[in-house]
Amino acid sequence: MKHSWYLYVEYDKKLRQKNKVAIAFMAVSVMILLFTNIVFSNVSHLLENLQQNCRTIMVQVPFKEKYLSMLKAEYAENPDIESVEEHWTGSPIHVETADPDIQKWAGGQYRVQFSEITDAAAKNSRQIKKKAELKENEILVPKYITIYIQMKNPYDVPSAWDDYTRPNLKGEELIGRTLQISFGDETAELVVRGVYDNAEITTAADGIFLSEAMTHRVAQETKTESNFSYHILIKDYEKMKIYQKEISDFAFAHFDTEDTGMDDTGNGWLIVGPAYGVGEQREASLTFINAASVMAGILAVVVMLWVGLGLFLSKVKMLNARGREFALLKAIGYRERQIRGILRMESIMLSAKVAAISGIIVGSLLIVYVGILLIWVNPLFYHVFMPRFQAGILFLTVLIVFLVPLAAYELSARRIKSVSSIEILR
Amino acid sequence: MKIEILNLSKTYNQKDYVLRDFSYTFESGHFYAIMGPSGVGKSTLLHILGLLDEKSSGEIRIDGQTLTVQGEEERADMRLLTFGFVFQEFFLNPKLTVLENVMVPLHIHPEYQGKENWDKKRKRAKELLKQFQIDEYENRYPNELSGGEQQRVGIARALANNPEVILADEPTGNLDEKNEENIFSYLKALTEEGKIVIVVSHNETVKNYADFIITLRKE
Ligand SMILES: Nc1ncnc2c1ncn2[C@@H]1O[C@H](COP(=O)(O)OP(=O)(O)OP(=O)(O)O)[C@@H](O)[C@H]1O
Numbered sequence: 226m227k228h229s230w231y232l233y234v235e236y237d238k239k240l241r242q243k244n245k246v247a248i249a250f251m252a253v254s255v256m257i258l259l260f261t262n263i264v265f266s267n268v269s270h271l272l273e274n275l276q277q278n279c280r281t282i283m284v285q286v287p288f289k290e291k292y293l294s295m296l297k298a299e300y301a302e303n304p305d306i307e308s309v310e311e312h313w314t315g316s317p318i319h320v321e322t323a324d325p326d327i328q329k330w331a332g333g334q335y336r337v338q339f340s341e342i343t344d345a346a347a348k349n350s351r352q353i354k355k356k357a358e359l360k361e362n363e364i365l366v367p368k369y370i371t372i373y374i375q376m377k378n379p380y381d382v383p384s385a386w387d388d389y390t391r392p393n394l395k396g397e398e399l400i401g402r403t404l405q406i407s408f409g410d411e412t413a414e415l416v417v418r419g420v421y422d423n424a425e426i427t428t429a430a431d432g433i434f435l436s437e438a439m440t441h442r443v444a445q446e447t448k449t450e451s452n453f454s455y456h457i458l459i460k461d462y463e464k465m466k467i468y469q470k471e472i473s474d475f476a477f478a479h480f481d482t483e484d485t486g487m488d489d490t491g492n493g494w495l496i497v498g499p500a501y502g503v504g505e506q507r508e509a510s511l512t513f514i515n516a517a518s519v520m521a522g523i524l525a526v527v528v529m530l531w532v533g534l535g536l537f538l539s540k541v542k543m544l545n546a547r548g549r550e551f552a553l554l555k556a557i558g559y560r561e562r563q564i565r566g567i568l569r570m571e572s573i574m575l576s577a578k579v580a581a582i583s584g585i586i587v588g589s590l591l592i593v594y595v596g597i598l599l600i601w602v603n604p605l606f607y608h609v610f611m612p613r614f615q616a617g618i619l620f621l622t623v624l625i626v627f628l629v630p631l632a633a634y635e636l637s638a639r640r641i642k643s644v645s646s647i648e649i650l651r
Numbered sequence: 652m653k654i655e656i657l658n659l660s661k662t663y664n665q666k667d668y669v670l671r672d673f674s675y676t677f678e679s680g681h682f683y684a685i686m687g688p689s690g691v692g693k694s695t696l697l698h699i700l701g702l703l704d705e706k707s708s709g710e711i712r713i714d715g716q717t718l719t720v721q722g723e724e725e726r727a728d729m730r731l732l733t734f735g736f737v738f739q740e741f742f743l744n745p746k747l748t749v750l751e752n753v754m755v756p757l758h759i760h761p762e763y764q765g766k767e768n769w770d771k772k773r774k775r776a777k778e779l780l781k782q783f784q785i786d787e788y789e790n791r792y793p794n795e796l797s798g799g800e801q802q803r804v805g806i807a808r809a810l811a812n813n814p815e816v817i818l819a820d821e822p823t824g825n826l827d828e829k830n831e832e833n834i835f836s837y838l839k840a841l842t843e844e845g846k847i848v849i850v851v852s853h854n855e856t857v858k859n860y861a862d863f864i865i866t867l868r869k870e
């Protein structure tokens with residue numbers, strides 16, 4: 226093998242140059258690999274989400290943890306139901322202030338609302354550290370504030386709560402001012418200690434950071450740390466309607482809530498319904514999954530055939546066309562093994578290049594295809610198998626694309642034996 | 652070196668003989684021309700001599716020792732070290748430069764193995780190109796040379812391994828008169844280095860250069 230390589234490089238020294246190109250080629254391929262992989266795995270996740278979204282019923286209720294345990298007790302063991310889970314949505318905290326500047330920002334109106342930012346929402350940011358430095362009565366506000374205001378019109382009828390962004394409203398301007406927050410039946414005076422960077426927090430970026438101690442007080446008063454909604458994942462989409470009605474009835478019967486609107490404290494709020502626009506999403510996702518899987522499948526097969534056949538044929542053709550070259554080498558005194566060695570190296574280099582590109586493309590398509598198939602059969606399979614086999618599928622395809630031309634070479638290289646110098650060089 | 656051929660015969664069907672009971676002795680420092688009509692077996696004789704083809708019967712002795720080569724690999728090694736072939740159609744590798752073409756036999760020569768001998772190989776090849784006055788074309792590709800120049804590359808390649816016997820089958824078949832003379836005189840010059848030069852040719856010009864003329868006749 227080492228000897229073959231040596232001979233190959235000596236035989237055609239330009240190959241050294243070509244090898245550099247090949248290495249650059251492979252580096253680019255690896256980047257393409259990573260890129261396509263990310264893109265495709267995201268597509269897979271999208272598909273998976275679509276699937277789940279179609280089967281999710283959301284129950285949004287006041288912030289009492291017991292509701293979750295009641296829902297769990299009632300539905301977790303139900304064979305039709307896959308899971309009952311809590312989802313963070315907001316906070317029970319409202320901020321009111323008499324600060325004239327804020328009132329000015331709020332269009333001359335009297336209320337501004339922030340919600341609390343939980344540690345979970347800020348978990349990857351530097352802001353958690355800042356939070357740790359807060360004294361009990363201090364808060365952090367966002368650098369760029371989106372304020373929720375309730376506009377008053379001339380007839381004195383409050384409008385709906387709406388998010389209202391003032392581009393010029395910088396958190397810094399609030400530093401040192403006192404805001405009043407209310408939660409449950411309590412109120413507290415809080416001083417704005419500093420700002421945090423919105424860009425580092427992906428959710429609830431318009432909220433405030435409370436100190437640990439204040440968070441604790443709020444939690445005790447409202448019996449929860451955050452505002453949850455509950456997601457109930459139904460196994461069979463066809464049963465969505467039945468369960469929507471049943472869970473709705475259950476919630477109205479057992480949760481101490483009177484209406485489905487929102488009161489001044491944020492309590493008494495109950496919504497039971499599909500978490501997403503179910504009907505359309507189902508249709509859309511199914512068509513998408515169908516189309517995508519068929520496309521991916523066809524593409525994978527076509528590319529595979531193209532690569533495999535193309536390489537096979539070009540190898541065979543090349544060996545035929547090079548009969549004279551081999552005959553000459555034989556006449557000079559090259560042993561058959563040495564000629565084969567040169568050819569094998571040529572083949573390996575070519576296959577490596579081709580495998581790096583086509584294998585990755587085909588492999589990525591296969592990953593999507595297999596992923597979709599798994600989701601189709603059971604999303605659980607996707608979760609279990611995909612992370613483990615993604616790399617494997619890719620590796621296998623690259624290997625196969627690498628081996629196809631090599632096999633073609635091995636088959637056609639047998640012809641070298643029959644290359645007769647006397648006939649060709651006559 | 653002395654190559655004795657004794658009662659050499661070649662037949663493809665045990666009935667019709669291409670060569671029958673051919674005997675001859677080739678000796679160092681001489682130019683031999685093999686002549687005769689088409690189909691008489693000139694190329695066949697050359698191929699058997701150069702171990703490209705197998706004889707049906709007879710004996711070849713090299714310096715008195717009967718040649719008993721067994722297996723294709725041993726024949727290949729013998730070809731590498733003892734014989735250099737020159738062809739009518741040159742058979743240069745079009746993907747390799749002139750210099751690289753001349754280096755092809757050196758890659759497998761035992762004296763030039765290993766990375767450390769790379770420069771030695773180049774040096775040897777350049778010397779040869781110089782000897783045949785084509786050193787200025789060393790980086791060109793064969794299709795950028797005239798026929799005569801290509802054949803000189805062919806001869807340089809045949810000589811690369813420093814073989815004792817040069818076998819040339821119609822080396823001037825594709826060349827005009829001027830180039831023909833040129834090639835023959837280069838081949839002739841090799842005999843002064845003590846090589847055996849055996850040339851198959853239809854061409855009468857070869858007689859001006861040959862020390863011995865072997866004419867094959869049909870039976
Ligand atoms: N494989 C083979 N099977 C049968 N007959 C063959 C084979 N190879 C060559 N011959 C015959 O052997 C004879 C000698 O061929 P050879 O090539 O040696 O002739 P030549 O003297 O070199 O002719 P030319 O001057 O045309 O090159 C020819 O009649 C040819 O048909």
Ligand SMILES: [Mg+2]
Pocket residue numbers: 651693694695820
């Ligand atoms: Mg002939």
